[in-house]
Amino acid sequence: MKIFNFHLMPYRHADLDSIDRNGTAWVTYSNANYDPKLGAELYHEYLDQLEQADALGFDGVAVNEHHQTAYGIMPTPGVLAGALSRRIKHGYLAVLGRALPLTNNPLTIAEEFAILDNLMRGKFIAGFVRGIGAEYHSIPVSPAESAERFVEAHDLIIKAWTQPGPFAFDGKHYKFNYVNTWPRPYSEPHPRVFCPSSGSISTIRWVVKHRYTYAQTLAPIANVAKIFDLYREEADRAGWQAGPENLAWSNAIYVGETDEKALRDVKPHLEAYANRFLKTNPAFMSPPGYTTVESLKKQRAVRGVRPAFQTAEEMIERGLVIVGSANTVREKLAAYQDLAGFGYSLTKTQWGTMPHSMVTENQHAIAKEVLPYFRDRMPQPHPKIAAE
Amino acid sequence: MEPTHTKAAEPSFDTITIGSHRAPVLRAGSGPTALLLHGEEGFDALRPVIARLAATHSVIAPIHPGFGGDPAPDWLDRVSDVAMYYLDFLDALDLREVHLAGASMGGWIAAELATRSPDRLASLALIAPAGIHLPEAAGIDPFLMVETLALRAMYHSPEAADAAAARLTPESEDIRLQERVTIARLGWSPRLHDPALRKWLHRIDIPTLLLWGENDRLFPPAHAQAWAALLPKARVQMIAACGHLPHVEHTEAVAAALATHMEAAR
Numbered sequence: 001m002k003i004f005n006f007h008l009m010p011y012r013h014a015d016l017d018s019i020d021r022n023g024t025a026w027v028t029y030s031n032a033n034y035d036p037k038l039g040a041e042l043y044h045e046y047l048d049q050l051e052q053a054d055a056l057g058f059d060g061v062a063v064n065e066h067h068q069t070a071y072g073i074m075p076t077p078g079v080l081a082g083a084l085s086r087r088i089k090h091g092y093l094a095v096l097g098r099a100l101p102l103t104n105n106p107l108t109i110a111e112e113f114a115i116l117d118n119l120m121r122g123k124f125i126a127g128f129v130r131g132i133g134a135e136y137h138s139i140p141v142s143p144a145e146s147a148e149r150f151v152e153a154h155d156l157i158i159k160a161w162t163q164p165g166p167f168a169f170d171g172k173h174y175k176f177n178y179v180n181t182w183p184r185p186y187s188e189p190h191p192r193v194f195c196p197s198s199g200s201i202s203t204i205r206w207v208v209k210h211r212y213t214y215a216q217t218l219a220p221i222a223n224v225a226k227i228f229d230l231y232r233e234e235a236d237r238a239g240w241q242a243g244p245e246n247l248a249w250s251n252a253i254y255v256g257e258t259d260e261k262a263l264r265d266v267k268p269h270l271e272a273y274a275n276r277f278l279k280t281n282p283a284f285m286s287p288p289g290y291t292t293v294e295s296l297k298k299q300r301a302v303r304g305v306r307p308a309f310q311t312a313e314e315m316i317e318r319g320l321v322i323v324g325s326a327n328t329v330r331e332k333l334a335a336y337q338d339l340a341g342f343g344y345s346l347t348k349t350q351w352g353t354m355p356h357s358m359v360t361e362n363q364h365a366i367a368k369e370v371l372p373y374f375r376d377r378m379p380q381p382h383p384k385i386a387a388e
Numbered sequence: 389m390e391p392t393h394t395k396a397a398e399p400s401f402d403t404i405t406i407g408s409h410r411a412p413v414l415r416a417g418s419g420p421t422a423l424l425l426h427g428e429e430g431f432d433a434l435r436p437v438i439a440r441l442a443a444t445h446s447v448i449a450p451i452h453p454g455f456g457g458d459p460a461p462d463w464l465d466r467v468s469d470v471a472m473y474y475l476d477f478l479d480a481l482d483l484r485e486v487h488l489a490g491a492s493m494g495g496w497i498a499a500e501l502a503t504r505s506p507d508r509l510a511s512l513a514l515i516a517p518a519g520i521h522l523p524e525a526a527g528i529d530p531f532l533m534v535e536t537l538a539l540r541a542m543y544h545s546p547e548a549a550d551a552a553a554a555r556l557t558p559e560s561e562d563i564r565l566q567e568r569v570t571i572a573r574l575g576w577s578p579r580l581h582d583p584a585l586r587k588w589l590h591r592i593d594i595p596t597l598l599l600w601g602e603n604d605r606l607f608p609p610a611h612a613q614a615w616a617a618l619l620p621k622a623r624v625q626m627i628a629a630c631g632h633l634p635h636v637e638h639t640e641a642v643a644a645a646l647a648t649h650m651e652a653a654r
Contacts, residue, residue: 288568
């Protein structure tokens, strides 16, 4: 397994009560709540953490893109990836990912990723995402066009990377007379692609079609395993066998002295993450057309099942995150890998309001107590498969 | 005022083929032709007015492409596409001297059509139409509201909102999911308007009635005056104690105003 240190870079100084009063940290949560003095320190703090992750032996570091929210302050992740590219000496650098439909010029992403791939001499992973629902409120792109814009922007970027320019591109949403992006990517034929998603079947089919690595965003491990099964089944149907390298699980890990102490330490930060920074209503996260009508009908059938407040205990119990002693974390990560069969763990070591000292201690503990045990570990057949 | 549904007299839908599209069309009554275009709230909101107007007019009320449960056809990208489609529709049915009326998004479609071919029309009636943007009188953003609250915000009286909520069924909510995708395709950005429309509204040189609820929160009443200033022959009729859907909340007043307007324009 390869373990990446994934950062969301939340604005951890946000006044949680003011998020509650606003009802959400997205779209309408005023940037008057951002203090540049604190924010400047925060960028350096978070970049320090990712640089340390590389020095400690993580297999890679990853950033992502979110707009107009305290949930994550990386609207242009390429800036931060650029800063990191000069400091990451051992592992990979990943941007997971850029939201293709939200831009009117996907070639800026082709260019940005190609520069990063050059700077990293090929140790770069290109992430393509749709952007989340709330971002279609913040940026004037119709969610009903999100899926088709994603596919078209992707096709344009891959073509720009792999076919000699100049050439013309005449899509429905993107039209160029001259596509001739400089630089070309360092990797042949192009950087490795990851597609983070929340698990819609249409996305999975598309990722399988391109044999990209599918990265599952925050979800209980049982759901993750089912979604990864779908990937493997779709690949079987397409006539090839998906391996661990095709599957990445996005999680959060915290190693403490004991299970009890670890829980006590992370509880406020984990609950702030799940219940304040992530809090929205369905109109924010599922704008019309963003999700297929079929998926919405399924979601509606289970409406109201999700608890109003997610406790840290529940998130640990359901395997959204792994928190505990070194032994517990190792056991659970191994069990989850065997259950779901992933080859990449995209691991947040900071989340919500977690302060710097806790994060660095957590990174050291993971580097010492977890990474060495998983370096070459492949998923082992788990009882369900063995019984078949 | 809550519309009453008379089941016995419920007219049925014909299917008319326009190009590659099969359009469900409700026809009722006889007299001068009145083409009624429903709004983003869906076809059913127009039924009570159709029933009343059928007493004096030959009412033709189609369900728009991408509404009524069917996904939007591939060619449907913007409201001007719907307007061009309805010009084909007028040709297919050989309709002339048409009294055209539309509510909200249907009013936007009607205005787009009228700028292109005012000569086909005898009169135009717009009920709180979408289509132009007034930055100084921006209304609520229903897309940011959960569906139940967005529904209530369309009405002035809590009773009318309650009644609308009570009319929802699992089937109607399924249809609604699909219709919202079409609405987002047509009206997400720019939000429920086309910046080009206002440039050409002066071409609508036929008698035009603007009906507007005084308590419209989606398009506050200043919109009525803005439309009136852009249209050569417009008259504004405000409706008291009324939200964004006068045809639902004040059916009788709207039906009477439409009939009077259409009669006067003959």
